Amino acid sequence: xxxxxxxxxxxxxxxxxxxxxxxxxxxxxxxxxxxxxxxxxxxxxxxxxxxxxxxxxxxxxxxxxxxxxxxxxxxxxxxxxxxxxxxxxxxxxxxxxxxxxxxxxxxxxxxxxxxxxxxxxxxxxxxxxxxxxxxxxxxxxxxxxxxxxxxxxxxxxxxxxxxxxxxxxxxxxxxxxxxxxxxxxxxxxxxxxxxxxxxxxxxxxxxxxxxxxxxxxxxxxxxxxxxxxxxxxxxxxxxxxxxxxxxxxxxxxxxxxxxxxxxxxxxxxxxxxxxxxxxxxxxxxxxxxxxxx
Amino acid sequence: xxxxxxxxxxxxxxxxxxxxxxxxxxxxxxxxxxxxxxxxxxxxxxxxxxxxxxxxxxxxxxxxxxxxxxxxxxxxxxxxxxxxxxxxxxxxxxxxxxxxxxxxxxxxxxxxxxxxxxxxxxxxxxxxxxxxxxxxxxxxxxxxxxxxxxxxxxxxxxxxxxxxxxxxxxxxxxxxxxxxxxxxxxxxxxxxxxxxxxxxxxxxxxxxxxxxxxxxxxxxxxxxxxxxxxxxxxxxxxxxxxxxxxxxxxxxxxxxxxxxxxxxxxxxxxxxxxxxxxxxxxxxxxxxx
Numbered sequence: 001x002x003x004x005x006x007x008x009x010x011x012x013x014x015x016x017x018x019x020x021x022x023x024x025x026x027x028x029x030x031x032x033x034x035x036x037x038x039x040x041x042x043x044x045x046x047x048x049x050x051x052x053x054x055x056x057x058x059x060x061x062x063x064x065x066x067x068x069x070x071x072x073x074x075x076x077x078x079x080x081x082x083x084x085x086x087x088x089x090x091x092x093x094x095x096x097x098x099x100x101x102x103x104x105x106x107x108x109x110x111x112x113x114x115x116x117x118x119x120x121x122x123x124x125x126x127x128x129x130x131x132x133x134x135x136x137x138x139x140x141x142x143x144x145x146x147x148x149x150x151x152x153x154x155x156x157x158x159x160x161x162x163x164x165x166x167x168x169x170x171x172x173x174x175x176x177x178x179x180x181x182x183x184x185x186x187x188x189x190x191x192x193x194x195x196x197x198x199x200x201x202x203x204x205x206x207x208x209x210x211x212x213x214x215x216x217x218x219x220x221x222x223x224x225x226x227x228x229x230x231x232x233x234x235x236x237x238x239x240x241x242x243x244x245x246x247x248x249x250x251x252x253x254x255x256x257x258x259x260x261x262x263x264x265x266x267x268x269x270x271x272x273x274x275x276x277x278x279x280x281x282x283x284x285x286x287x288x289x290x291x292x293x
Numbered sequence: 294x295x296x297x298x299x300x301x302x303x304x305x306x307x308x309x310x311x312x313x314x315x316x317x318x319x320x321x322x323x324x325x326x327x328x329x330x331x332x333x334x335x336x337x338x339x340x341x342x343x344x345x346x347x348x349x350x351x352x353x354x355x356x357x358x359x360x361x362x363x364x365x366x367x368x369x370x371x372x373x374x375x376x377x378x379x380x381x382x383x384x385x386x387x388x389x390x391x392x393x394x395x396x397x398x399x400x401x402x403x404x405x406x407x408x409x410x411x412x413x414x415x416x417x418x419x420x421x422x423x424x425x426x427x428x429x430x431x432x433x434x435x436x437x438x439x440x441x442x443x444x445x446x447x448x449x450x451x452x453x454x455x456x457x458x459x460x461x462x463x464x465x466x467x468x469x470x471x472x473x474x475x476x477x478x479x480x481x482x483x484x485x486x487x488x489x490x491x492x493x494x495x496x497x498x499x500x501x502x503x504x505x506x507x508x509x510x511x512x513x514x515x516x517x518x519x520x521x522x523x524x525x526x527x528x529x530x531x532x533x534x535x536x537x538x539x540x541x542x543x544x545x546x547x548x549x550x551x552x553x554x555x556x557x558x559x560x561x562x563x564x565x566x567x568x569x570x571x572x573x574x575x576x577x578x579x580x581x582x
Contacts, residue, residue: 014399017401018400018401019396022392085383088380091342092439098397098399
């Protein structure tokens with residue numbers, strides 16, 4: 001009793017890391033995430049090992065869609081639920097020394113878990129693709145360079161970070177029922193709406209501004225195309241969206257100097273995101289449309 | 294013991310005053326907060342728990358000013374708080390919930406944290422149920438889980454809103470022992486409707502009514518305010534402020550006038566409370582110390 005509280009060096013970060021470990025354990029045990037990861041693992045292994053498509057390019061596109069759906073959207077739903085879960089205990093949570101921005105930071109760090117899973121599965125899929133009979137990614141993606149293929153895949157990985165981060169932000173700011181469901185549907189609708197072949201500034205802007213979108217369609221389609229725009233600049237744009245989601249989450253409950261810093265960082269990130277978006281729209285090559293007989 | 298005090302503290306919500314001009318000093322020991330529903334007890338406890346800031350007045354908690362973020366954080370390191378209605382995240386057990394709160398209370402070392410979690414769960418006698426899902430526990434067991442999280446780190450200021458509500462008599466005796474031990478060096482403030490808890494636990498009592506302190510002082514002084522106005526009578530009477538049957542078949546009578554054939558008896562905290570906040574007392578000047 002009445003012990004003098006000595007705050008050792010690093011005390012500000014150590015609680016965040018310990019909370020991150022607890023939140024990570026909650027994420028890995030959360031039924032939604034467990035189901036999403038199991039389904040994802042099954043489809044990835046099936047598509048790459050058990051039942052690979054003759055055209056391995058489809059495997060790449062499948063990997064991208066599956067990753068964005070199961071890890072990105074699944075991560076969004078799970079992190080939103082975890083963020084909201086402490087609501088019933090809010091009176092206690094508001095009386096602890098670790099303030100809300102640091103608790104949110106722990107949640108944001110937890111969002112690296114789905115992203116790490118996406119990286120692992122991406123490397124696995126890429127390796128299977130490279131050693132496959134089709135001659136590797138460049139040979140099969142005739143309309144994309146190797147760098148563009150990497151950029152396309154990196155945006156997919158970033159979607160698995162941005163989705164969970166957005167889940168935390170929505171959980172912090174929107175307390176109304178079904179907020180997570182509404183945003184999840186909106187995300188899917190937005191992503192699907194960007195899938196049409198882009199021609200001209202307007203459609204390219206719409207495509208590039210989306211949080212996730214495929215750059216090509218598969219050979220099995222009636223038409224195959226490569227979207228217009230620069231996929232190199234699309235990567236930092238999506239990364240900026242991830243940062244914005246994290247900053248928006250951290251802003252809730254922040255006061256004083258922390259709040260001012262977050263607002264400044266948010267303003268700068270919005271500016272950068274707009275620049276990256278415009279560069280991705282204006283500097284890339286024209287779209288390529290191929291009609292099949 | 295570093296002081297905890299409130300001076301001229303008021304709180305209003307949307308222009309409706311909930312607390313008015315509260316002056317309070319808290320030292321080591323247990324202070325019981327009594328008052329009817331809506332008296333402002335929970336609001337006062339929320340201010341003491343740094344969850345709520347006052348609209349006016351000065352608050353010092355453990356010698357610190359909770360209006361300043363750094364000092365508020367320091368207070369929170371030494372604070373335990375059990376709110377009136379504590380919900381739990383889904384899927385948690387008593388152990389994982391208390392462990393989670395301990396992490397939020399800056400116990401980063403896993404082994405030390407787990408030792409502390411086991412200690413507080415043992416104090417409230419939940420060790421055997423520590424791995425069971427909270428939603429499968431009884432209300433009293435969940436309530437004890439809430440108390441366990443408040444006891445993490447042996448806080449210097451313990452703020453408890455109805456800590457014995459929903460707890461069976463045997464467990465209540467256990468909790469009284471735990472709280473008495475915690476109050477050896479710490480300031481414990483508890484709001485309750487259980488006047489027997491105040492008698493059994495508290496050194497001081499504060500009576501809140503309509504957002505104002507109506508009385509504060511030691512428990513014996515509070516009980517003494519009812520002296521000569523409590524009786525044991527063979528029949529009930531209608532003019533009593535309160536009257537109820539006792540285990541002996543006689544009627545406990547609280548009121549200014551003795552009924553026929555009544556014998557005076559020693560008053561209790563409940564008698565003093567009823568007399569102070571009963572309709573008859575409202576018309577009379579309050580006794581204050």
